[in-house]
Amino acid sequence: MTQTELLFKDPLAAAEQAAQEIATKTGVTHHDVALVMGSGWISAVDALGVPAFECNAEEFTGFFPPAVEGHSGKVRSYEIDSDGKKLRALVFLGRTHLYEGKGIEPVVHSVRTAVKAGCKVIILTNACGGINTSYSVGQPVLIRDHISLTAVSPLSGATFVDLTDLYSKRIREIVKREDSSLQEGVYVHWRGPTYETPAEILMMRTMGADLVGMSTVPEAIAAHALGAEVLGISLVTNAAAGVTGEKLNHEEVIAAGKAAADRMGALLKGVIPKLL
Ligand code: 8IG
Numbered sequence: 574m575t576q577t578e579l580l581f582k583d584p585l586a587a588a589e590q591a592a593q594e595i596a597t598k599t600g601v602t603h604h605d606v607a608l609v610m611g612s613g614w615i616s617a618v619d620a621l622g623v624p625a626f627e628c629n630a631e632e633f634t635g636f637f638p639p640a641v642e643g644h645s646g647k648v649r650s651y652e653i654d655s656d657g658k659k660l661r662a663l664v665f666l667g668r669t670h671l672y673e674g675k676g677i678e679p680v681v682h683s684v685r686t687a688v689k690a691g692c693k694v695i696i697l698t699n700a701c702g703g704i705n706t707s708y709s710v711g712q713p714v715l716i717r718d719h720i721s722l723t724a725v726s727p728l729s730g731a732t733f734v735d736l737t738d739l740y741s742k743r744i745r746e747i748v749k750r751e752d753s754s755l756q757e758g759v760y761v762h763w764r765g766p767t768y769e770t771p772a773e774i775l776m777m778r779t780m781g782a783d784l785v786g787m788s789t790v791p792e793a794i795a796a797h798a799l800g801a802e803v804l805g806i807s808l809v810t811n812a813a814a815g816v817t818g819e820k821l822n823h824e825e826v827i828a829a830g831k832a833a834a835d836r837m838g839a840l841l842k843g844v845i846p847k848l849l
Contacts (some may be wrong), residue, residue: 576634580678580682584605584681584682585685587634587635592744594632594634603661604663604692605663605849606694607694609692609696609792611698614637615666617830617834618649618666619768620837621651621654621841621842622651625651626649626651629648648666653845660846670787671791676723684795694805698806698808698827699807700830701786702774702785702821703811710810710825711833713807713836714808715748716758716759717745719740719761720760720761720762720780723759723789723847728795732798740793744848745757745804748806751840758782760785760790763786768813777813786807793805808830
């Protein structure tokens with residue numbers, strides 16, 4: 574069986590195998606926290622210092638080469654030293670999205686691998702559209718809850734997982750103590766690859782949504798189902814369709830991410846040691 578066949582036939586075994594390969598290659602048997610860096614977030618991770626290890630994600634079982642600009646497809650290991658407490662962070666630069674058409678297993682493989690590598694906290698970052706008209710471009714928002722409009726779950730079978738505290742309240746409180754200006758919002762998962770129509774954005778706002786994007790939700794569910802605690806942070810990089818009348822483009826997303834990178838990096842660096 575090839576590694577890709579294993580991913581689809583037995584995704585948890587593929588994640589276990591990838592985690593073992595990560596332990597071997599990094600020399601770190603146990604990572605504590607994982608970060609998935611979405612579009613525009615890649616340079617925020619520079620705040621964590623010099624990585625102890627880096628390689629291309631596709632060197633590990635079940636990982637694919639990156640499909641989108643701004644998603645570099647690297648895996649890094651960082652040692653984070655804080656007040657004598659040494660933490661190991663596993664960082665995925667980039668992710669696989671549902672809109673790539675590869676199916677759901679590649680989308681959640683990073684977080685499953687991270688949990689198998691020992692991570693108890695999974696930090697999911699993304700760039701998204703702002704539905705809530707009080708948001709500005711460049712503003713980070715903590716995900717409080719989500720609405721899945723894809724109807725695709727990473728779980729199958731009679732696994733009736735409770736999602737009441739999917740985006741850990743404990744962690745959100747810690748992050749808000751670190752930066753009291755942070756707002757919370759409800760994130761809608763939209764398959765893409767098209768952005769929404771203005772009518773769809775109006776529907777989402779009516780349903781109680783604040784943010785819209787094409788990631789994070791399956792990863793949060795997969796991580797939570799395996800017992801990890803989840804933090805989701807969205808960076809608003811554009812007003813959603815119809816909000817301002819401007820057209821949406823990917824360059825704007827990358828630029829807004831770059832502009833916010835220092836603030837996002839400082840937030841992550843400050844908060845990580847307090848989560849574990
Ligand atoms: I960045 O406006 C980014 N990702 N669905 N809509 C959706 N995804 C996005 C958007 C947006 N902006």
